[in-house]
Amino acid sequence: MYYFHDIKKRKQLGNFINLALMIGATSLLSACDDAPASTPAAEPPVVGVYKVEPSNVRMLTELPGRTSAYLIAEVRPQVGGILLKRDFTEGTDVKEGQTLYHIDPAPYKATLASADASLESAKLLFSRYSKLASLNVVSQQNLDDAKSQYLQAKANADNARINLNYTEIKSPISGRIGRSNVTQGALVTAGQTNELATVQQLDPIYVDISQPASALVQIREDLESGRLKSDDEGRAKISLEFDNGTKYKQTGTLQFSEVSVNESTGSVTLRAVFPNPDGVLLPGMFVRAQLQQGIRENAILVPQRGVTRDTQGKAVALVVDADNVVEQKNLTTDQSIDGNWLISAGLKPGEQVIVDGLQNVTPGMIVKPVQAAKNSSEGSLSKTSDHKDNTDI
Numbered sequence: 482m483y484y485f486h487d488i489k490k491r492k493q494l495g496n497f498i499n500l501a502l503m504i505g506a507t508s509l510l511s512a513c514d515d516a517p518a519s520t521p522a523a524e525p526p527v528v529g530v531y532k533v534e535p536s537n538v539r540m541l542t543e544l545p546g547r548t549s550a551y552l553i554a555e556v557r558p559q560v561g562g563i564l565l566k567r568d569f570t571e572g573t574d575v576k577e578g579q580t581l582y583h584i585d586p587a588p589y590k591a592t593l594a595s596a597d598a599s600l601e602s603a604k605l606l607f608s609r610y611s612k613l614a615s616l617n618v619v620s621q622q623n624l625d626d627a628k629s630q631y632l633q634a635k636a637n638a639d640n641a642r643i644n645l646n647y648t649e650i651k652s653p654i655s656g657r658i659g660r661s662n663v664t665q666g667a668l669v670t671a672g673q674t675n676e677l678a679t680v681q682q683l684d685p686i687y688v689d690i691s692q693p694a695s696a697l698v699q700i701r702e703d704l705e706s707g708r709l710k711s712d713d714e715g716r717a718k719i720s721l722e723f724d725n726g727t728k729y730k731q732t733g734t735l736q737f738s739e740v741s742v743n744e745s746t747g748s749v750t751l752r753a754v755f756p757n758p759d760g761v762l763l764p765g766m767f768v769r770a771q772l773q774q775g776i777r778e779n780a781i782l783v784p785q786r787g788v789t790r791d792t793q794g795k796a797v798a799l800v801v802d803a804d805n806v807v808e809q810k811n812l813t814t815d816q817s818i819d820g821n822w823l824i825s826a827g828l829k830p831g832e833q834v835i836v837d838g839l840q841n842v843t844p845g846m847i848v849k850p851v852q853a854a855k856n857s858s859e860g861s862l863s864k865t866s867d868h869k870d871n872t873d874i
Contacts, residue, residue, distance in 0.1 A: 529837025529853030550681035787836035
């Protein structure tokens with residue numbers, strides 16, 4: 482009986498061992514099935530590139546300027562008297578020869594009447610002596626004295642008539658008149674220090690521009706070296722921009738530049754003339770003038786977002802070579818032009834500069850270049866474009 486019980490226990494133990502082996506084998510097979518598959522190779526990062534293409538760029542320098550009236554006339558009386566009337570509205574346009582003020586003419590009318598009477602008397606005397614001299618009744622000396630008195634009386638009458646006309650104070654030029662410094666009833670004198678009013682001609686109008694003398698020297702050197710070509714259009718054209726960034730619709734022409742340099746500022750004053758038919762420009766306004774320097778042939782412009790600075794502050798750019806490998810280039814930048822950098826050294830035509838996705842790549846990486854999306858900066862890179870130097874001077 483004990484023997485039979487022992488055999489039964491051995492069978493149960495064997496079955497347990499077999500079950501454990503089967504479970505272990507199953508777990509091992511399951512673990513093998515769950516092993517990860519081999520990871521595929523990562524795709525190279527996509528970057529936006531700008532292909533460098535040379536273009537002819539019309540260089541513009543932006544300079545500060547002030548407007549000033551084309552003609553200025555300070556109205557002053559040429560005779561004295563009491564002011565009776567003002568014949569204009571302040572701040573309006575007046576014409577040349579238009580009467581502005583009236584001075585009391587009564588004393589000048591009396592003076593003219595007296596001068597005319599003296600003239601008539603001298604004229605009769607000279608006429609009488611002329612007849613008597615032909616008969617040898619009076620001497621030649623008496624005749625000459627009578628003629629002299631007549632001419633003097635004539636001059637006095639003319640002077641009295643001129644002074645009477647001066648009682649009507651007229652505008653010497655056409656333009657816009659400012660406020661009146663005197664009112665009706667005021668006493669004015671000939672040639673007084675204070676003007677009665679000021680008339681300014683605003684169409685056309687001057688714009689005085691200050692340019693550093695060093696900039697003029699640099700332009701001359703660029704023209705002589707061939708880096709800058711003179712424009713064939715003749716006299717330089719100038720455009721204006723207001724403080725708020727609004728552009729003035731009319732274009733002006735450069736009239737002249739000062740022959741000497743201002744010792745305190747080191748600048749030269751350039752004067753331009755602008756049409757001002759609508760009176761938008763007023764004397765004393767601050768404007769920014771865009772002065773054309775010339776044409777830079779085969780210039781290389783790169784969007785500013787594609788140019789960064791290294792730890793030493795030098796300009797660098799990442800380019801993609803023929804094998805799609807990223808390479809860093811050191812650049813020399815001249816100036817900023819409409820959201821682009823003008824590159825004088827470091828890039829060649831045909832190279833692809835990374836402008837999008839710079840944060841995802843480093844030199845030596847393999848990338849997938851695609852043409853960068855057009856923006857306002859890149860869209861302005863035409864075959865021959867107008868660009869300005871945004872550097873404040």
